[in-house]
Amino acid sequence: MAHKILDKIQLPSDRFEMRLSGSGGQGMIFASVVLSKAIGMNSNKSVVQSQSYGPEARGGASKADVVVSDNEIYYPKAMKLDLLLAMTQEALDKYYPDLKENGMLIVDSSLVHNVPDVEHYAFEFTHMARNQIGHIMVANVIALGAIAALTGLVTKEKLTEIVLQHAPRGTEEKNRNAVELGYNEALKAKK
Amino acid sequence: MATVTEKKAPKQKSDVTLHYLRPGKKFPNVWCPGCGIGIVMGAYIRALDKLGWDRNKVAMVSGIGCSSRMPVYLDFHALHTTHGRALPFATGVKFNRPDMNVVVITGDGDALAIGGNHFIHACRRNINITVILINNNIYGMTGGQGSPTTPSHSYSTTTPYGNAEKHFDPCTLAKAAGATFVARGTVANVPQLEKLASQALQHHGFSLLEVVTNCHTYYGRLNRMGDAVTMIQKFKEDAVMLGKAKKMTPEELEGKFIVGVLHEEEKTEFCDVYDQVVEHVSPK
């Protein structure tokens, strides 16, 4: 059936929609809050962050969405993702269908081994966190560094500043290094 | 009607109550002739008058029932609320305005049935509110139904074959829940009632004064207890002072009730503690 409207509709071009996904405990919600602040606090961009609540948020796939625009954001949830970060295989399998054709896919290749045959970025965020920073908990911050480098939505300095505002006392150095590491690795890989 | 007396007795002590009647209120009141609630009101007013409190600093809060109509007749801030909820309303008034003296007038049904949860939590907080619980063992306003203080086997319109339930002792309940002043009096002993009311009003913390009173119209009639005078006479016989009660056996105390200050302790008061929180967290 031919659609009079739907066939003519272009998804809004002024929105950039990101989903950070993984399993409960990987700090995806924390990362989305930091990313939202880093992008929006000192700019005129509109930012909406949302997350899954309830049983879904406790174990299993966890996700947080960040929508960014230079204009008013009408619909607050992601419609078709411009960027998907998948920190687990389950999250990738679940959310990959929501990614736009030619959307940016970033996976944690420490834990994700079965990636669709599309252009994507693969970083061993979890291994890097454990082996190079010395704490597995900062894998999400390394991923944020990578997102900053790959999208250009936020500078490394601004991201570091916001990460440090939220980092527990005593973990500043590890978090600073994590941003640096993710940022540099992603720059090297940037296509 | 206990307070608006036709008799000309200018120098009688009870005259002071007249000064506290609300101007503009159309009397008479809703209470049956011989009702003990008026006696409680008189004792309360005389106690309050002797304390010399500014009536602009007194808020009377009540729920629903015969006793809860008291604030309408008295010239204070009056909040006549919904059934059972007097205490949370009063909590809002007192917590917002610790400078106000907040008095809750309630009955056995209002405080212990529909308002039972609010009652125990107000006790637990030890918020500086005085509760005068006028216990007539029945729902009078709606025509004589069983209440949480209707004794086992007693008759009411909803216990036509005798009450199958057990009853609450409001004083034991209040003490267990954390109230820091608990007393019981009766309309049969007015000087004592006035003294207990005074102590309850002055106590810094949650205070409960239970007043054993008569509903001859329903409770008395349904249980063949006679008229108001007979019932009050019986209270006089059954009331045992705390000191005397301590020397009596449970068997001797059967069918009696203990009057006096049953429990008194000093504990930090809710509003005071919160004020310290405010002091601590507000910017210097």
Next chain:
Amino acid sequence: MAKENRQLLQGNAACVQGALYAGMRFFAGYPITPSTEIAEGSARELPKLGGKFIQMEDELGSIAAIIGASVSGAKAMTGTSGPGYSLMLENIGYAFMTEVPVVVVNVQRGGPSTGLPTKVSQSDTMQARWGTHGDYSSITVAPSTVGDTLTETIRAFNLAERFRTPVTILLDEVIAHSREIIRIPEPGEYEVIDRVKPTCPPEEYLPYEITENYVTPMPAYGEGYRYHITGLTHDQHGFPTNKPSEIIVKLDKLKKKIENYKDEITKIRVEMMDDAEIAIISYGSVSRAALQATMLAREAGVKVGCIQLYTIWPFPEKELLELCGKCQKVIVGELNMGQIVHEVERILPRDISINTIQRYDGEILTPVQILEKLEEVL
């Protein structure tokens, strides 16, 4: 100029910010998803301002406590969700009857009963209008963004104070839990209205006097005006009455003070309606999908417009009639099985085709679903 105060806030946190801006100094509540962050934020912020927070034993107590705080002089609020709102309705009715300004936030979730604690819904729309027993006019506002939530909360307090009435803010789970970067307004940027106090001597004060605008000045406790407040139907002195002539005066007062001033209360957002042949009517988070769908459909050449109701009650009859009068069709979008659509049907002429898009599966309506509906009705 001072640097802008921008913050990333959840809708629930923005509600607290708006309330504090409006002068809230008392909050009583009981934890319930998805509203709990409103209580938590109030517990954290109020004592810093010398205000009071109390967690009550239940929602019956929470609403009672804020009414007690309001009559004794504070601007007071409570926050809850559907199951708690159901319990509060008893004393929301008391506040209507006694004309005590309070603000009640209902962060809607699916129902009936315990329903869907973490899922979005707009199924308390009619409950907000008619929930408590008896006849009365009520005011309900519905934000759709985090920024709106702040400003609508200020407006809710202003309306409560101006009209001496409880005001309900209908939030929903999507707005309550989404975070957006918003600018916190500077003091003075938004008008803050306080209740009018009596100026007459206390002995001349009539606590429920019929005034020109039906709103009676309201003193706080301790200011010398001692009067009787009761949930019983009362005369102008505040004393219970059974006289038919006095009953009518009281109930008419409750109605007229709001219905006669609807122009002050109504707030709607209108987009692309000038030449619209189809209007999409919505409120709360659905409005965001509706706006998105409208913008997208316009790009595709469809003459569609969008009307967002910020004021749900009293229902903006006059405005909708004017705006939709030229349309052939309207679509009403709601997260329920059809509530506000009955109001739309009531007021619009019969030759306008009224269509609905409803969702009640715990999920938000999407722009694509609205576009599909648009396509269907075209």
